[in-house]
Amino acid sequence: MASIEIVDRSSLISGLYEQLVLNPREIALVTIDMHRGHLDMDVATMPARPEDAKRVIRNARAALDFARRLEIPVIHVVLVYRKLKSLGSEGMASPYWKAMHAAQGETDRLTPGRKSTVREHNLEGSPGTQIIPELYREADYVIDNKKRLDCFYGTDLRQLLDALSVKSVVLMGINSNTCVLNTAFTAFNFDYRVVVLSDCVASMYGDDLHVLGLQNVARCLGWVLTNEQFFQKLKEKHS
Numbered sequence: 001m002a003s004i005e006i007v008d009r010s011s012l013i014s015g016l017y018e019q020l021v022l023n024p025r026e027i028a029l030v031t032i033d034m035h036r037g038h039l040d041m042d043v044a045t046m047p048a049r050p051e052d053a054k055r056v057i058r059n060a061r062a063a064l065d066f067a068r069r070l071e072i073p074v075i076h077v078v079l080v081y082r083k084l085k086s087l088g089s090e091g092m093a094s095p096y097w098k099a100m101h102a103a104q105g106e107t108d109r110l111t112p113g114r115k116s117t118v119r120e121h122n123l124e125g126s127p128g129t130q131i132i133p134e135l136y137r138e139a140d141y142v143i144d145n146k147k148r149l150d151c152f153y154g155t156d157l158r159q160l161l162d163a164l165s166v167k168s169v170v171l172m173g174i175n176s177n178t179c180v181l182n183t184a185f186t187a188f189n190f191d192y193r194v195v196v197l198s199d200c201v202a203s204m205y206g207d208d209l210h211v212l213g214l215q216n217v218a219r220c221l222g223w224v225l226t227n228e229q230f231f232q233k234l235k236e237k238h239s
Contacts (some may be wrong), residue, residue, distance in 0.1 A: 016155025
C-alpha cells in the first residue's frame, strides 16, 4: 500500500477546540479496558508496548485524579470472557478472532513483536481482568460485562450515563483504533459530546493504527485533547 500523507486539518481542529465547552456537572470519564490484560506486562495476554503502558497509566492517573477532585464520575469498562466448553472462550464466537487464533504463529502475532493470545485473553477470574490498581478508587463505577469492541454494546453504559445526567463522554484506554474508536462512534450516535484524551490512549496494533483512530475521532466524531487541554477546559468552566 502506497504511503499516504495525512490531511492537514489543524485550522479546523483549532476552531473546534475554541467551540468546546465542558461542564464538570455533565461529564463522565470512561476508561476502556485499562486492565492488566493489556497494561501489566507480567500477566498481559494482549499487551500494549511496555513504554505505551507506562505512559497511559501515568497520564490516566493524573486525568482521573484531577476529575475526581471536581466530583466528575469515573466509569471503568472492562472486557471479561466466560470459559465455554465448546469454544474455550466467548471471544471465539467471533469468526475473526477464531481465524486470528488459528493464523498466529510464533513471530506473526496480533500484537507486532510481542506474544499475545486471543483465546486466553481476559478469561473470567484471570488476573488480566483486574483494573490497573493505580487507576481505581472505591467510588468509581465498574462495568465488567463488555464482550466486544464497543463499550455500549451489550452493557448498561448508556443507562448509567443517563442516570448520571451525562452529556459529555471523555474516553481513554486501549485500543485507540478499536474499542476507543467504536465507543466514540456510538457515543456520537447517541448525541453525547465525545472527547478522547490522547495522552491516555494507545494501540497494541501499532502506531499507524493508533494515529488512524485519533485522526478519525478528531476529524469526524469529536475532540482529541491532551491532558493539559482537558484540564484547561475544566478550569475555564469551573472558575
